[in-house]
Amino acid sequence: MTIISIEDAGKYEGQEATIRGWLYNLRESGKLMFPIFRDGTGIIQGVCALKENPEAFEALKGLTQESSVIVTGKIRAEQRAPGGFEMGVSKIQVLQKVSEAQPYPIQLKEHGVDFLLDHRHLWIRTPRQASILRIRAEAIRAARNFMDSQGYILTDAPMFTPAACEGTSTLFEVNYIDDQKAYLTQSGQLYIEATAMALGKVYTFGPTFRAEKSKTRRHLTEFWMLEPEAAYAELGDMMNLAEGLVSAVVQSVLKNKSREVELLKRDTKKLEKVKPPFPRISYEEAIGILNKHNNPTKFGDDIGGDEETIVSNEFDRPVMVHRYPASIKAFYMQPDPERPDLALAFDMLAPEGYGEIIGGSQRIHDYDLLVKRLHEYKLPEEPFQWYLDLRRYGSVPHAGFGLGLERTVAWICGTEHIREVIPFPRMIYRVYP
RNA sequence: UCCCCGGUAGCUCAAUGGUAGAGCGUUCGGCUGUUAACCGAAAUGUUGGAAGUUCGAAUCUUCCCCGGGGAGCCA
Incomplete structure (x- = not known):
């Protein structure tokens, strides 16, 4: 499987590709999930449906922010996705799941300077x-x-x-x-x-x-x-x-x-x-x-x-x-x-x-x-x-x-x-x- | 070294000297196109520390600690 970086995802439209990175955010919607992955070069939205990929769906369900993952799926152009491209996730390997007891401290919202500098x-x-x-x-x-x-x-x-x-x-x-x-x-x-x-x-x-x-x-x-x-x-x-x-x-x-x-x-x-x-x-x-x-x-x-x-x-x-x-x-x-x-x-x-x-x-x-x-x-x-x-x-x-x-x-x-x-x-x- | 502002839940912040709260995050439940998703529920507190005033202090006073912005100095 071709390993790609997210900044190049557009070049692989219509192809299966693998991204190695981290879970940046996860939006769950019943039997459909929108994980967002980052790999250091950018971020890309994934889509995973329970009906089509039950195994990947289960692996993603409840996955915590910044868990390390290797994901494979088809890259496709999608206007509704941020960045214009998304990945239809077919396979996901979780290398480490971040513990719920100690969730990733930096949220997708405003933080104070002191807190951010302590977590630089x-x-x-x-x-x-x-x-x-x-x-x-x-x-x-x-x-x-x-x-x-x-x-x-x-x-x-x-x-x-x-x-x-x-x-x-x-x-x-x-x-x-x-x-x-x-x-x-x-x-x-x-x-x-x-x-x-x-x-x-x-x-x-x-x-x-x-x-x-x-x-x-x-x-x-x-x-x-x-x-x-x-x-x-x-x-x-x-x-x-x-x-x-x-x-x-x-x-x-x-x-x-x-x-x-x-x-x-x-x-x-x-x-x-x-x-x-x-x-x-x-x-x-x-x-x-x-x-x-x-x-x-x-x-x-x-x-x-x-x-x-x-x-x-x-x-x-x-x-x-x-x-x-x-x-x-x-x-x-x-x-x-x-x-x-x-x-x-x-x-x-x-x-x-x-x-x-x-x-x-x-x-x-x-x-x-x-x-x-x-x-x-x-x-x-x-x-x-x-x-x-x-x-x-x-x-x-x-x-x-x-x-x-x-x-x-x-x-x-x-x-x-x-x-x-x-x-x-x-x-x-x-x-x- | 000096001046100004701040310190309350994991985070961001409310609470006019009178029962410490909300949103986010976390946990549980719901949702097939979400955009920091949304809806419902739960758990979470030595209010930076010490002393004082008061019937009563997160709130007022003093001192200390920590942080932020600025002055001086510099890139």
Whole structure:
């Protein structure tokens, strides 16, 4: 018997086929039953009549949600069935029946956030969550494809680091070997600056960790970041790369995961517009927009969540804000030669209030200036000696950025919270399951 | 660290200081085209914890615990 996946069921219309999966729901109607099966690729309705298949009917009767089953039957087009196809069940093998005493906890109805997060290992079985995880996978595939196509080499950064990239208050400290202290990485940036000097154009993609005490829909303590870095690149080069990357990811998801996007009921019209060029405005122009909307932000203030939304609502695609005051940015950012009080940095703000998905900058390549900045930011010189070496031995202008994967996928999926777009979210005060 | 909201049946929620309830899920029964099916019946409670006010507290007060949203910080 041909084993098929539910997403391909339409191709087997009129044929007998076998599906290996789980019982998603069961509607009983006297001598007729409508089981719904899922197999990880989709859901399909089955039909089973007592008169035609008494054995299968008996096996299905009273079967509990999420029981594992192997079912065989004829696939047929049926307008009354969700999805347009259904299976006339002729044979069913129950691998495990879920106990009535401990029924599957997640019902086909609304649940609270706390309950769902405590059952995240089961929650991911629901069609919506499974679709989101498929879109995440597509976003990663598309992002890596794009970077590879641009000649960027994947160079992995370490998870254990001896010091902070930016400040020390939000680091996870771990005991390394022989009572040495180490920290979980907040960013691979410093390391890919080194690999960029070795290989030219590089990127890293992996988890990063921040012990920020943030409890918002935009924060995770463990999140994935894609960070490109290129030797001889300047700020404008990175903005070009960033808009190319983001549009490639969005367009790939629309093209290759249309079924999943549709299941999420995402308004794709807004996503279809996400193509270069993206608008670029300076920090000072952003302040102007805010003041126009009666927001009191002034030069030198950081742009917070509400402010990001006001600015991004002016545009129909992601907007890049560049040249922030150096005083509110990280120590390693290159000053604008024409305005030394500004840093050659940029953020990309996603539309619809999803906020910052990219932060990047040109890096300081001058040794003396970098040392001066380390002192100004009260950072110790010693752990950064290797980093200073990059400015001792053939230093060149270079630039890069970091793309927050979960924020990007949350925006593409239109989810309310980024915890839904990672299989097992890690948040402040929540590490189970 | 700070501000706001919440915690009642397995789940989602009601209950104006006066007998703790409904829907879903579970169990039993009915139904040959259901769409989170429907109809009938049953079982299910330390109202997050402690103390206080009161004749009487799920409800009011204080403290603690847990969760959610946000600020700061950031992707």
